[in-house]
Amino acid sequence: MAEELLEVRVEDLNVWIGDNHILKDVYMRAVPGTVTAVMGPSGSGKSTLIRVINRLIDLVPGSKVKGRVMIGKINVLESDPYMVRRRIGMVFQEPNPFPHMTIYENVAIGPRLHGLAREREEIDRIVEWALKKAQLWDEVKDRLDDYPYQLSGGQKQRLSLARALALKPRVLLLDEPTANIDPVSTVKVERSIIEYAKENMATVIIVTHTPQQAARISDNILFIYEGRVIEYGPTREVVLHPREELTRKFLGGEV
Amino acid sequence: MPEMAKSDKRFFYSLVPAALVSSLILVLLFIVLIYYSAPAFKEYGFRIFTTKTWSPSEESARTSEYGLFIPLLGTLVSAIIAVVLALPFAISTVIFTEEVIPKGMNKVRETFSTLIDVMTGLPTIVYGLWGLAILAPFLRDNLYNPLYAVLGSIPLFSCRPVTGTTILTAGILLSMMIMPFMYSVIRHSYKRIPAIYKEAALALGTTKYEYSKIMMGMVKPSILAGILIGFGRAAGETVAVALVVGNTFNMPSCLLSSSYTISALIANQFGNAALYPYMINVLVVGGLILLLIGIVSNILGIMYLNRVRYTA
Ligand SMILES: Nc1ncnc2c1ncn2[C@@H]1O[C@H](COP(=O)(O)OP(=O)(O)O)[C@@H](O)[C@H]1O
Ligand SMILES: [Mg+2]
Numbered sequence: 431m432a433e434e435l436l437e438v439r440v441e442d443l444n445v446w447i448g449d450n451h452i453l454k455d456v457y458m459r460a461v462p463g464t465v466t467a468v469m470g471p472s473g474s475g476k477s478t479l480i481r482v483i484n485r486l487i488d489l490v491p492g493s494k495v496k497g498r499v500m501i502g503k504i505n506v507l508e509s510d511p512y513m514v515r516r517r518i519g520m521v522f523q524e525p526n527p528f529p530h531m532t533i534y535e536n537v538a539i540g541p542r543l544h545g546l547a548r549e550r551e552e553i554d555r556i557v558e559w560a561l562k563k564a565q566l567w568d569e570v571k572d573r574l575d576d577y578p579y580q581l582s583g584g585q586k587q588r589l590s591l592a593r594a595l596a597l598k599p600r601v602l603l604l605d606e607p608t609a610n611i612d613p614v615s616t617v618k619v620e621r622s623i624i625e626y627a628k629e630n631m632a633t634v635i636i637v638t639h640t641p642q643q644a645a646r647i648s649d650n651i652l653f654i655y656e657g658r659v660i661e662y663g664p665t666r667e668v669v670l671h672p673r674e675e676l677t678r679k680f681l682g683g684e685v
Numbered sequence: 686m687p688e689m690a691k692s693d694k695r696f697f698y699s700l701v702p703a704a705l706v707s708s709l710i711l712v713l714l715f716i717v718l719i720y721y722s723a724p725a726f727k728e729y730g731f732r733i734f735t736t737k738t739w740s741p742s743e744e745s746a747r748t749s750e751y752g753l754f755i756p757l758l759g760t761l762v763s764a765i766i767a768v769v770l771a772l773p774f775a776i777s778t779v780i781f782t783e784e785v786i787p788k789g790m791n792k793v794r795e796t797f798s799t800l801i802d803v804m805t806g807l808p809t810i811v812y813g814l815w816g817l818a819i820l821a822p823f824l825r826d827n828l829y830n831p832l833y834a835v836l837g838s839i840p841l842f843s844c845r846p847v848t849g850t851t852i853l854t855a856g857i858l859l860s861m862m863i864m865p866f867m868y869s870v871i872r873h874s875y876k877r878i879p880a881i882y883k884e885a886a887l888a889l890g891t892t893k894y895e896y897s898k899i900m901m902g903m904v905k906p907s908i909l910a911g912i913l914i915g916f917g918r919a920a921g922e923t924v925a926v927a928l929v930v931g932n933t934f935n936m937p938s939c940l941l942s943s944s945y946t947i948s949a950l951i952a953n954q955f956g957n958a959a960l961y962p963y964m965i966n967v968l969v970v971g972g973l974i975l976l977l978i979g980i981v982s983n984i985l986g987i988m989y990l991n992r993v994r995y996t997a
Contacts, residue, residue, distance in 0.1 A: 444883075455942060484888060486733075486884060486887060486888065489785075489788065489883075489884070489887070490788075491788040491789035492789065512890050512891070512892055513890070514890075514893075515887065515888055515889065516889075517890075517891035518888075518889030518890075519888070520884075520888040522881060522884060522885065522888075523849075524881045525997065526881040526884070526997065527885075527997045528882060528886075528899065528902075528903050528997065529882075529883065529994040529995070529996060529997040530903045530904065530994060531902070531904065539889065539899075540889050540890075543889060543890070543895055544890065556952070577994075578997040579994065579996065579997055580992065581997075586997055593703045593885075593889075594889075597889070652858055
């Protein structure tokens with residue numbers, strides 16, 4: 431199957447929740463085969479931004495969105511959210527594998543729902559592939575029928591990642607995926623994110639809580655502050671030669 | 686016991702009697718029921734469960750026949766019908782309340798579910814009267830007669846519906862009465878599902894239907910709990926059933942025939958039971974069985990409720 435490459439382009443994005451203007455004229459561009467890091471202080475609108483991209487913002491009562499969020503040739507804001515979400519994977523800050531499903535079922539659920547595979551062997555293959563991509567396979571291959579509560583926090587997060595990867599999303603969104611997990615798992619998650627972007631020419635956008643992580647894994651950095659884009663550019667440049675005073679302060683841990 | 690202030694000690698001991706009384710009541714209930722049912726077992730043995738006739742005689746125990754088989758079966762059949770019919774309604778209504786009513790309309794949601802909760806507290810005689818006056822004749826004309834005409838060759842529907850008061854009417858009425866209970870049990874668990882799992886399901890691109898299926902899977906133990914607690918309620922319900930079940934000793938194997946349940950039997954016969962030897966004792970056996978059904982279904986139900994996992 432020829433896999434289409436989907437670039438994510440955000441233009442003139444404004445988001446309100448109730449009377450609060452959360453995102454102001456935000457723009458960004460994330461290219462297939464690269465990792466884009468979204469960084470900024472807590473409360474600056476990072477989560478809101480990536481929730482607009484897969485339309486989870488629809489769940490927030492009183493939210494209003496204006497602008498364009500293009501994925502390939504379609505404007506997400508004018509599309510069926512279900513179709514949008516099928517092609518976009520998402521991993522959240524809190525590891526959230528379904529507690530009532532086994533490890534295997536957690537990974538198989540996406541492909542099953544969307545009819546990507548029907549035969550048991552085919553699903554087996556996808557599950558193994560996704561767990562390997564999420565760097566979890568070796569730790570769980572002998573206990574696929576266990577329930578996730580028997581896993582460590584970091585393993586649960588890699589399981590959540592595997593669940594998203596099993597759908598081979600063209601776009602992968604991650605919202606501070608390593609904020610609550612151990613260092614070993616963090617390294618594994620980071621490695622698998624980079625690999626997935628490069629090997630599959632996928633477009634990866636990761637919200638990160640630390641500039642160090644952005645420096646380690648991203649090709650481009652988007653720095654937002656109080657809902658505005660302050661700086662956007664190649665990671666090396668933003669980290670080594672920030673153009674804006676605010677960026678410099680953020681990198682130095684001052685804001 | 687850890688250190689306690691003197692006044693707390695007094696407070697503590699003042700609570701003991703109430704707690705003791707509450708638990709003693711159940712034990713006493715059991716003792717009394719067993720005490721009064723013992724003579725029936727002594728006289729008739731296990732036969733009371735298998736006999737299909739009920740022919741009390743004022744003269745002697747020898748010529749009396751007390752068979753609980755039909756009311757027992759009637760209780761089971763009507764309660765099963767009730768649960769089977771109520772479950773899909775309970776589940777869909779939970780989904781309606783929690784997922785269809787928009788996020789911003791919490792007032793509407795709470796009002797709606799309060800209305801359903803109120804239904805659990807209505808006097809059951811109201812259901813019974815409505816069932817007898819309106820539901821039964823309506824079902825006979827619009828459901829039973831057509832069913833009999835079309836599916837009359839199937840044993841379940843093979844008896845001519847004479848009155849609207851049948852075992853099926855009892856089941857249908859019971860389903861309306863237990864639906865709010867099942868709804869409450871399931872919704873209570875559903876509401877507690879953390880947002881992170883809802884988001885996880887939605888992010889996979891699930892439709893509302895697929896999403897609801899995953900969420901219901903998460904609270905599956907509470908659905909089982911709802912089934913069990915609903916079954917216990919249905920089996921024990923008395924007044925409403927006594928009004929619509931027909932109160933005849935016909936086998937409930939044909940759903941369109943009038944029949945009996947244990948609770949209706951006790952309600953109808955207890956008044957003059959003293960005139961017949963051993964009848965009270967046999968009725969108490971029925972009561973004992975209802976108590977057991979109630980206790981077992983509720984204990985299992987509560988156990989299942991505690992099995993819902995809200996964290997991975
Ligand atoms: N569901 C919501 N309801 C109301 N305000 C919200 C909601 N989600 C986020 N916000 C507000 O939007 C702003 C940005 O939040 P968020 O996108 O979560 O920031 P970040 O992820 O950068 O910490 C915050 O001021 C927050 O209070
Ligand atoms: Mg956030």
